Amino acid sequence: xxxxxxxxxxxxxxxxxxxxxxxxxxxxxxxxxxxxxxxxxxxxxxxxxxxxxxxxxxxxxxxxxxxxxxxxxxxxxxxxxxxxxxxxxxxxxxxxxxxxxxxxxxxxxxxxxxxxxxxxxxxxxxxxxxxxxxxxxxxxxxxxxxxxxxxxxxxxxxxxxxxxxxxxxxxxxxxxxxxxxxx
Amino acid sequence: xxxxxxxxxxxxxxxxxxxxxxxxxxxxxxxxxxxxxxxxxxxxxxxxxxxxxxxxxxxxxxxxxxxxxxxxxxxxxxxxxxxxxxxxxxxxxxxxxxxxxxxxxxxxxxxxxxxxxxxxxxxxxxxxxxxxxxxxxxxxxxxxxxxxxxxxxxxxxxxxxxxxxxxxxxxxxxxxxxxxxxxxxxxxxxxxxxxxxxxxxxxxxxxxxxxxxxxxxxxxxxxxxxxxxxxxxxxxxxxxxxxxxxxxxxxxxxxxxxxxxxxxxxxxxxxxxxxxxxxxxxxxxxxxxxxxxxxxxxxxxxxxxxxxxxxxxxxxxxxxxxxxxxxxxxxxxxxxxxxxxxxxxxxxxxxxxxxxxxxxxxxxxxxxxxxxxxxxxxxxxxxxxxxxxxxxxxxxxxxxxxxxxxxxxxxxxxxxxxxxxxxxxxxxxxxxxxxxxxxxxxxxxxxxxxxxxxxxxxxxxxxxxxxxxxxxxxxxxxxxxxxxxxxxxxxxxxxxxxxxxxxxxxxxxxxxxxxxxxxxxxxxxxxxxxxxxxxxxxxxxxxxxxxxxxxxxxxxxxxxxxxxxxxxxxxxxxxxxxxxxxxxxxxxxxxxxxxxxxxxxxxxxxxx
Numbered sequence: 001x002x003x004x005x006x007x008x009x010x011x012x013x014x015x016x017x018x019x020x021x022x023x024x025x026x027x028x029x030x031x032x033x034x035x036x037x038x039x040x041x042x043x044x045x046x047x048x049x050x051x052x053x054x055x056x057x058x059x060x061x062x063x064x065x066x067x068x069x070x071x072x073x074x075x076x077x078x079x080x081x082x083x084x085x086x087x088x089x090x091x092x093x094x095x096x097x098x099x100x101x102x103x104x105x106x107x108x109x110x111x112x113x114x115x116x117x118x119x120x121x122x123x124x125x126x127x128x129x130x131x132x133x134x135x136x137x138x139x140x141x142x143x144x145x146x147x148x149x150x151x152x153x154x155x156x157x158x159x160x161x162x163x164x165x166x167x168x169x170x171x172x173x174x175x176x177x178x179x180x181x182x183x
Numbered sequence: 184x185x186x187x188x189x190x191x192x193x194x195x196x197x198x199x200x201x202x203x204x205x206x207x208x209x210x211x212x213x214x215x216x217x218x219x220x221x222x223x224x225x226x227x228x229x230x231x232x233x234x235x236x237x238x239x240x241x242x243x244x245x246x247x248x249x250x251x252x253x254x255x256x257x258x259x260x261x262x263x264x265x266x267x268x269x270x271x272x273x274x275x276x277x278x279x280x281x282x283x284x285x286x287x288x289x290x291x292x293x294x295x296x297x298x299x300x301x302x303x304x305x306x307x308x309x310x311x312x313x314x315x316x317x318x319x320x321x322x323x324x325x326x327x328x329x330x331x332x333x334x335x336x337x338x339x340x341x342x343x344x345x346x347x348x349x350x351x352x353x354x355x356x357x358x359x360x361x362x363x364x365x366x367x368x369x370x371x372x373x374x375x376x377x378x379x380x381x382x383x384x385x386x387x388x389x390x391x392x393x394x395x396x397x398x399x400x401x402x403x404x405x406x407x408x409x410x411x412x413x414x415x416x417x418x419x420x421x422x423x424x425x426x427x428x429x430x431x432x433x434x435x436x437x438x439x440x441x442x443x444x445x446x447x448x449x450x451x452x453x454x455x456x457x458x459x460x461x462x463x464x465x466x467x468x469x470x471x472x473x474x475x476x477x478x479x480x481x482x483x484x485x486x487x488x489x490x491x492x493x494x495x496x497x498x499x500x501x502x503x504x505x506x507x508x509x510x511x512x513x514x515x516x517x518x519x520x521x522x523x524x525x526x527x528x529x530x531x532x533x534x535x536x537x538x539x540x541x542x543x544x545x546x547x548x549x550x551x552x553x554x555x556x557x558x559x560x561x562x563x564x565x566x567x568x569x570x571x572x573x574x575x576x577x578x579x580x581x582x583x584x585x586x587x588x589x590x591x592x593x594x595x596x597x598x599x600x601x602x603x604x605x606x607x608x609x610x611x612x613x614x615x616x617x618x619x620x621x622x623x624x625x626x627x628x629x630x631x632x633x634x635x636x637x638x639x640x641x642x643x644x645x646x647x648x649x650x651x652x653x654x655x656x657x658x659x660x661x662x663x664x665x666x667x668x669x670x671x672x673x674x675x676x677x678x679x680x681x682x683x684x685x686x687x688x689x690x691x692x693x694x695x696x697x698x699x700x701x702x703x704x705x706x707x708x709x710x711x712x713x714x715x716x717x718x719x720x721x722x723x724x725x726x727x728x729x730x731x732x733x734x735x736x737x738x739x740x741x742x743x744x745x746x747x748x749x750x751x752x753x754x755x756x757x758x759x760x761x762x763x764x765x766x767x768x769x770x771x772x773x774x775x776x777x778x779x780x781x782x783x784x785x786x787x788x789x790x791x
Contacts, residue, residue, distance in 0.1 A: 052479030057460055091481040092462030110383035111614045112540035114628055151386030152198040153540035154235030165201035
């Protein structure tokens with residue numbers, strides 16, 4: 001994240017100026033609506049720095065992911081450094097800086113699913129979609145990530161597509177799941 | 184509840200919801216309404232019954248009929264046959280695997296016979312989104328008793344003499360923890376409920392929060408009153424949407440009834456609870472990391488002391504307890520320390536909830552009195568190993584724990600004996616492994632998890648575990664050496680001794696414990712380049728069966744490295760030294776003579 005990029009004054013004017021640091025330049029390529037939305041979220045939590053994680057949850061819920069620009073605005077509002085926001089975003093696996101696919105696929109790699117063959121299921125998804133874990137397909141339809149235990153160990157191995165849970169998935173069943181969403 | 188003649192309980196825990204239990208419930212409601220039975224039959228969405236293996240579960244009261252694997256299509260039949268005509272739907276009843284009989288009610292199921300439900304007392308009994316049902320089951324009575332009769336000191340003493348120890352893993356006496364927090368003077372103190380259940384394969388806390396959220400709210404308020412705190416915080420995983428939703432509903436209802444907020448029970452005691460979300464970091468289960476995460480920072484642990492009881496959230500004295508620990512509190516207050524301490528062993532009192540998973544017939548949530556044996560858990564409650572395979576080990580304590588093997592089957596389950604056998608109680612994950620599981624791979628799996636989850640603050644954990652994982656990967660790839668094994672052991676001790684927090688200090692445990700009990704498997708991987716479980720794909724070999732091979736030479740011609748030799752019409756042989764495991768031979772063979780095996784016939788060459 002660069003600090004000395006020329007500010008689009010039109011956008012910057014939507015943001016509150018932090019006293020004493022008016023000369024700090026912030027790179028923002030967000031529309032007014034988006035900046036407003038982030039401001040609204042930050043206000044919900046009183047622009048309190050210790051609510052950073054809750055703010056990020058709301059922001060990710062709103063935008064689907066947390067690009068550098070969004071982090072810039074949040075840092076500005078909470079009066080903390082961009083580095084601090086970036087540090088938190090990259091620390092927690094729940095936050096993502098790249099957009100997820102239209103149908104995000106989460107493969108449970110908790111221990112219970114692992115011993116019942118989750119690894120092979122994951123390999124099959126990677127092979128079918130030709131992407132790695134944490135990536136999104138070029139058409140933006142699917143993305144793969146791993147999560148640790150959704151708590152449905154009775155159904156292991158478990159795969160989530162969006163909010164929907166598929167239980168007892170075998171490598172052979174992977175194609176059928178994808179076909180359902182490919183239509 | 185008494186105005187209804189019958190109750191149909193439908194499990195709405197995460198496991199059953201994942202297999203359409205909500206739809207089953209909706210159809211049941213529709214059907215009952217359609218038949219005009221709405222006034223006589225009540226349908227309740229409950230928390231987890233524990234028997235996740237055979238979900239969705241539907242239970243009919245008062246006769247305790249226990250239906251398993253109920254599909255949406257079965258709902259109508261349950262209403263028509265059971266509710267209206269009084270005939271049980273036999274095909275949906277639980278079948279006893281030994282006798283093959285349909286069991287009419289849950290009391291006769293082996294799964295429930297050895298269990299004592301204390302922390303899970305209301306899971307699968309009440310509607311977690313209805314405070315009246317919780318109150319009918321004595322919720323908030325203990326809070327009233329503590330505030331209006333007992334007072335903080337008597338209550339803390341009661342918890343102390345009950346012998347309750349932290350259920351999050353370490354087993355620190357809860358009463359003592361509260362006493363320390365009470366003694367520290369401050370203008371503001373905090374009660375924190377640790378619901379960041381990061382252990383992969385464990386879902387005890389989530390089930391309690393989903394099935395009985397009021398017990399946690401009540402216990403946090405009791406704790407707040409005892410230590411002198413007016414604010415409570417639940418640190419909960421964002422990955423648990425259902426638990427979050429039910430907890431929010433429960434908090435709102437408790438406010439409405441005046442059981443949270445200002446002047447509770449007409450006294451000057453005020454208490455409020457808010458939620459803080461985790462964001463997927465295993466290390467945040469550690470107290471100091473958890474507190475930093477609640478403050479909106481990276482969840483990195485810091486040195487103790489100062490302990491959270493002295494300086495925790497925002498620098499104020501903070502008492503952190505785990506969900507299951509809290510769930511035990513109201514019962515102890517109501518039934519007394521003596522009752523509680525009559526369950527369990529000398530040093531480990533009460534019960535423990537375990538998430539039983541892996542290669543076992545009855546996957547699910549169980550609560551057992553401390554002191555019963557692993558054998559009872561696996562063979563009586565768990566119903567034995569899946570597909571009649573041979574039992575190999577149980578992994579307890581997750582990535583910080585270790586393995587228990589056949590020789591530990593008869594030790595009592597309590598804090599001390601688990602630690603003595605090289606494992607630990609942990610938060611309650613219990614993963615059963617059978618003969619098809621490679622122990623080196625299991626150790627590698629946990630190390631991979633640790634490498635992902637290490638916060639990176641201290642070098643032994645950040646770098647050491649990475650090196651350990653690389654070494655284990657080499658071994659499972661068949662490139663390991665004897666020296667690697669020695670290095671693994673040495674590095675383990677260094678990481679244990681020099682890491683900052685509990686995560687690093689326990690991270691080599693899965694390796695040390697598998698090396699102690701399954702050293703022969705490590706040796707096989709390194710010396711014989713063999714994986715007896717057949718799980719390490721690089722240690723599988725293409726072998727031509729002498730009986731099946733007709734000597735057609737198709738494979739020989741297909742082999743790109745000329746690793747196959749043999750005369751026409753004679754059985755061929757693959758030279759494993761040259762084979763690159765491309766699989767071309769297996770594809771060409773029309774007689775299924777070539778198979779992948781965990782070993783190949785080794786010819787001993789006499790030394791001349």
